[in-house]
Amino acid sequence: DAGITQSPRHKVTETGTPVTLRCHQTENHRYMYWYRQDPGHGLRLIHYSYGVKDTDKGEVSDGYSVSRSKTEDFLLTLESATSSQTSVYFCALREGEQHTDTQYFGPGTRLTVL
Amino acid sequence: GQNIDQPTEMTATEGAIVQINCTYQTSGFNGLFWYQQHAGEAPTFLSYNVLDGLEEKGRFSSFLSRSKGYSYLLLKELQMKDSASYLCAVLDSNYQLIWGAGTKLIIKP
Numbered sequence: 222d223a224g225i226t227q228s229p230r231h232k233v234t235e236t237g238t239p240v241t242l243r244c245h246q247t248e249n250h251r252y253m254y255w256y257r258q259d260p261g262h263g264l265r266l267i268h269y270s271y272g273v274k275d276t277d278k279g280e281v282s283d284g285y286s287v288s289r290s291k292t293e294d295f296l297l298t299l300e301s302a303t304s305s306q307t308s309v310y311f312c313a314l315r316e317g318e319q320h321t322d323t324q325y326f327g328p329g330t331r332l333t334v335l
Numbered sequence: 336g337q338n339i340d341q342p343t344e345m346t347a348t349e350g351a352i353v354q355i356n357c358t359y360q361t362s363g364f365n366g367l368f369w370y371q372q373h374a375g376e377a378p379t380f381l382s383y384n385v386l387d388g389l390e391e392k393g394r395f396s397s398f399l400s401r402s403k404g405y406s407y408l409l410l411k412e413l414q415m416k417d418s419a420s421y422l423c424a425v426l427d428s429n430y431q432l433i434w435g436a437g438t439k440l441i442i443k444p
Contacts, residue, residue: 263339263422263434264378279431311377320430321366321385326377 224248227312227327235335240299242330244312246292252315253295254324255279255287257308264311270295302334337361339435341423346441347413355408355421355438363428369397369408370422372437378422381408410440418442 224247266279268287347353366385370378384399420437
């Protein structure tokens with residue numbers, strides 16, 4: 222158990238509203254990731270972090286921002302939600318410093334944008 | 336472009352053996368992961384292969400052929416709880432994980 226939680230687990234919001242999803246880890250892992258998962262697509266990387274205040278964009282970063290002000294929390298913000306951002310969002314962490322180390326996933330947040 | 340192909344859905348019988356294939360075309364290769372994902376849950380790690388050959392882990396085995404851009408996950412003695420999606424992911428030359436869309440495995444009694 223990698224000790225990773227996400228909140229909220231479910232959220233319904235309206236187009237144009239800001240939304241923040243939280244990922245929290247109980248250990249001290251440096252690497253954290255945000256993915257979205259949609260039917261017919263593989264997991265797609267939104268942003269990732271390699272330390273406090275160190276973040277970088279992934280494959281589908283448009284419309285999303287992230288922040289990591291402390292090791293244990295990685296926040297994903299949708300500044301102005303759109304219906305195309307309806308998805309299941311997974312946070313993951315990498316337990317080691319090697320790129321080949323395994324990623325472990327949080328339980329996910331199901332977001333619906335009306 | 337980068338591409339991971341897996342069958343969308345497979346059906347198998349309880350107690351039988353099933354092989355789930357994954358073919359990939361990526362910019363570089365630094366290993367291949369298999370994850371299991373039950374409906375409504377998070378993906379969970381099954382295996383990692385970076386060298387050619389078969390790795391066995393209980394009822395599950397994973398095979399890799401780098402020259403063919405091909406991997407498979409072999410599940411033996413299928414149980415109803417093995418009904419899930421199986422995700423293949425390749426670590427590319429930039430050490431980013433490229434994910435397949437997953438194979439939904441349905442187990443019938």
